[in-house]
Structure formats: C-alpha cells, structure tokens
Amino acid sequence: MIWNMYVKEMKDVFRDRRTLLMIVFLPLILLSGLVFFYESLMNDDKSETYTVAIPSELSEEGKAFFSDMPTIELDVFDDPKGIVDEGEASVALLTEPDFFESLGEKEMAEVTLYGDSMSQDASYVMNMIESTFSIAEQEIVNERLAANNVDETILEAFQVKRVEPSYNDANGSSLALISMLLPMAFSIAIVSGASSAAMDLFAGEKERKTMESLLMTPVDRSKILISKWLTISTIGALTGILAVILIVIETIFFTEKMKAAFSINEGMALVIVTTLAMTVLFALFIAALLMVISIIAKSIKESQSYIAPVSMLSIVPMFFITSMGVKEFTVVDFILPFMNLYAILKQLLYGITDITNIALTLGSTAVYVLILFAIARVLFMKDRWVL
Numbered sequence: 109m110i111w112n113m114y115v116k117e118m119k120d121v122f123r124d125r126r127t128l129l130m131i132v133f134l135p136l137i138l139l140s141g142l143v144f145f146y147e148s149l150m151n152d153d154k155s156e157t158y159t160v161a162i163p164s165e166l167s168e169e170g171k172a173f174f175s176d177m178p179t180i181e182l183d184v185f186d187d188p189k190g191i192v193d194e195g196e197a198s199v200a201l202l203t204e205p206d207f208f209e210s211l212g213e214k215e216m217a218e219v220t221l222y223g224d225s226m227s228q229d230a231s232y233v234m235n236m237i238e239s240t241f242s243i244a245e246q247e248i249v250n251e252r253l254a255a256n257n258v259d260e261t262i263l264e265a266f267q268v269k270r271v272e273p274s275y276n277d278a279n280g281s282s283l284a285l286i287s288m289l290l291p292m293a294f295s296i297a298i299v300s301g302a303s304s305a306a307m308d309l310f311a312g313e314k315e316r317k318t319m320e321s322l323l324m325t326p327v328d329r330s331k332i333l334i335s336k337w338l339t340i341s342t343i344g345a346l347t348g349i350l351a352v353i354l355i356v357i358e359t360i361f362f363t364e365k366m367k368a369a370f371s372i373n374e375g376m377a378l379v380i381v382t383t384l385a386m387t388v389l390f391a392l393f394i395a396a397l398l399m400v401i402s403i404i405a406k407s408i409k410e411s412q413s414y415i416a417p418v419s420m421l422s423i424v425p426m427f428f429i430t431s432m433g434v435k436e437f438t439v440v441d442f443i444l445p446f447m448n449l450y451a452i453l454k455q456l457l458y459g460i461t462d463i464t465n466i467a468l469t470l471g472s473t474a475v476y477v478l479i480l481f482a483i484a485r486v487l488f489m490k491d492r493w494v495l
Contacts, residue, residue: 113327113335117309118342143289143358157181158233161188161197170208173244177236189222192230199223199233211244287434287454288426290383293351294449295422298391301347303415305340306398310494311411320495333488337395337481344391352383379456382466389473390449394418396480403487403494425450434458437465443472 159181166174166182174180185191188200200222207217221237223230253260313319322332398415405411425447434455441451442465452469455462487493 110331110335110338113332114338117335117339140354140358143355143363156229158199158229159183159197160233160237161185161191161200163188163202164205167208169211173208173211173240177240180233180236192222192224198227198230199237201237211248284430287457288430288450290355290457291450291453292423292426293355294348294383294387294390294453295446296419297351298344298348298387298394299419299422302340302344302391302394302398303419305343306395306402307405307408307411307415309336309339310399310402311405311408314494315407323494329489330485333399333485337392337399337484340395340398341388341391344394345388348387348391349384352380352387378461379453382456382470383453385470386449386452386473389470389477392477393445393473393480396477396484399484400480400487403484421446429454434460439468442468445473445476448472 157179160183162182162184163186165184174182182201183197185197188197188202191197192200200220202220202222204217207219211217219241221234223234225231225234249263250260253263310319313322323329397418401414401418402411405414428447429450437451437455442448448469452465455465
C-alpha cells in the first residue's frame with residue numbers, strides 16, 4: 109500500500125514540468141556556476157593588463173624597472189590621482205622626477221601609490237609594485253652594506269620558517285574552497301529539491317482542498333504520511349546525488365586547480381561513500397523538517413515564508429568553517445544540524461578519517477530524522493493541522 113502511494117506521489121511530482129525545472133535543473137545550473145566560479149578564484153594566471161597612471165614619461169631606468177611586469181601598462185596623465193578617481197586607471201604611481209635615475213644614491217627616497225585598496229584589481233597592482241620595490245630595496249641595502257664591508261647577515265637575528273601540516277600542502281587553498289563548495293552544494297540542492305515537493309504535497313493539497321478527500325479514504329494516515337515523506341526525501345536525495353555527480357564530472361574534465369586538489373586525496377572512496385550516506389540521511393532530515401513546516405502552513409505562500417529560513421540555515425555553516433582549521437572541530441560541530449554536514453565533509457576532503465566523527469554525524473542526523481518525523485506524525489493525525 110505504501111509503495112503504491114509512493115509511486116503515485118512520485119508520478120505526480122514529475123508530471124509537473126515547472127516543478128521539475130525548479131527542483132532539479134535550476135539548482136544544478138546554479139551549482140555548475142559555483143564550480144567554475146571557485147575554479148576562477150583558484151586560477152593565479154593574470155592575463156589582464158592594468159593601467160597605472162604616472163605624471164611624466166619614464167626614463168630608460170624606469171622602463172627597465174617595470175620590464176618584468178608585462179601586465180602593467182604605464183600611461184602618462186597630467187592628473188594621475190584624478191584619473192584613478194574617475195576609474196580610468198587602477199593605480200597612480202607618484203615619484204620624484206629623477207627617482208629611477210638616482211635610485212640608491214639618496215639615503216631615503218619616497219614613492220606614493222594612490223589607489224583604492226578595497227578594489228581587487230587595485231590591490232593586486234599595488235601589491236605587485238610594492239613587491240618589486242621591496243626586492244630593489246633589498247639589493248640596494250646589500251650593496252651599501254658591502255661598500256662598508258658589513259656582512260648582510262648581521263641584519264638577520266633569526267629566520268622564521270612556516271611548515272604546513274601534511275594534509276594542508278600546496279593545494280591547501282584549493283581544498284579549502286572545495287570543502288565549502290561540496291557541502292554547500294548538497295545543502296542547496298537537497299533543500300531546493302525537497303522544498304517544492306513538500307509544499308505541494310501538504311500545503312498545496314490543503315489549498316486545493318484535496319487533502320480532505322485523501323483522508324476520507326480507508327488508508328491509514330501513517331501510511332499516507334510515510335509515502336509523502338519518502339517522496340520528498342527521494343526528490344531531495346536525487347537532487348543531491350545529481351549535484352555530486354555533476355560537481356565530480358565538471359571538476360575532473362573542466363577544471364585544473366580543483367582537480368589537482370581532488371587527486372591528492374587517497375581516501376576519496378570513503379569520502380564518496382560517506383557523502384552518499386550523508387546525502388540520504390540529510391534528505392530524510394530535510395524532508396521531515398519541511399513536512400512539519402508544510403503541515404503547519406495553511407497555503408503554499410505561507411509555507412514558502414516558513415521554508416525560506418531553512419534555505420538560509422543550509423548556507424550559514426559555510427561562514428563558520430571558513431575560519432576554522434580542519435582539526436578545530438568539536439563534538440558539538442558533528443552533532444549540530446547542518447553544521448555536521450560541513451564539518452565531516454571538510455575533514456574527509458582533507459584526508460582525515462575519524463570513525464567517531466563519522467558515527468556522530470550520521471547518528472545525530474538519524475536521531476533528528478526520527479524526532480522530526482514523530483512531530484510530523486502527531487500533527488498529521490490531528491484534523492486542525494491537515495484540513
């Protein structure tokens with residue numbers, strides 16, 4: 109009986125093409141955009157040319173100074189600062205007229221870089237110019253020390269060396285972005301897929317006045333509830349799994365930085381298995397939560413208002429894990445709804461396999477599923493909530 113009702117509900121959901129577009133294709137398109145957006149963030153290749161405004165033509169020494177920076181184009185303007193303010197140049201470089209000719213001859217020379225540090229392009233250009241000046245300054249200082257027979261090492265009291273943990277190597281920044289993208293993709297896909305089905309199967313039926321005729325049938329209410337819950341969960345899980353497949357395919361065939369980060373992890377099989385298990389459990393959890401909301405709501409519009417915060421909750425953990433090290437998660441992080449998905453996937457992607465944390469994540473999610481389903485069942489059994 110439950111199976112027959114489940115099949116019927118699934119057919120009804122997939123019969124509506126607009127719903128199919130909203131719960132499957134639209135989230136997948138958005139996730140594809142996120143994959144390529146993160147790949148562009150990881151791409152260090154700078155092929156764009158940036159304009160730097162200068163007050164006068166550079167000498168041969170000045171041109172040689174900037175010869176190693178092909179992405180910078182130096183243009184002469186009467187008012188370099190004004191040109192930057194108007195947005196026609198990224199940065200203004202202001203120096204004394206004979207700065208490059210007398211570089212190193214004066215005890216102290218001054219260079220002014222005028223630009224908006226909040227602008228990504230301006231900040232990149234200023235950092236690049238400052239780095240070049242720092243190298244030149246060090247060379248001049250070494251020459252002065254040598255001229256005075258002073259060993260340059262006398263200026264170095266000690267040397268600080270940074271060493272990253274084994275799980276955070278050269279691809280650490282790529283993994284950091286992937287560890288945000290993957291759980292966020294699951295959350296968005298599952299919530300988006302399940303929300304439309306949940307609204308239609310409960311609030312929608314109440315609004316269309318079809319719930320009353322359904323409850324008048326001899327079928328037990330618990331079986332009706334279970335069939336609807338499984339339908340919502342299936343839609344959410346399918347959307348989540350499709351998101352996984354899409355991200356993996358796009359990462360392997362259409363990205364370089366993200367692909368390199370994936371390939372360094374030898375425990376990807378465990379990552380995939382745990383991810384699929386978490387996808388199914390998370391889909392059951394979201395379906396139960398959305399069921400409770402949709403049962404309480406009197407119309408689809410009202411349920412949309414209630415479900416909106418759930419969509420936000422699926423993204424909020426991303427802002428917390430961004431600043432957290434992979435070893436800084438506590439027990440609370442692995443049992444807190446939504447947060448546990450982000451925490452466990454981040455550890456797995458970094459190659460950290462902790463069976464206790466995996467058990468806490470899966471177990472706590474299963475407990476939340478049972479609690480929410482029990483609440484939904486209590487509400488569904490009362491006519492005041494379903495009619």
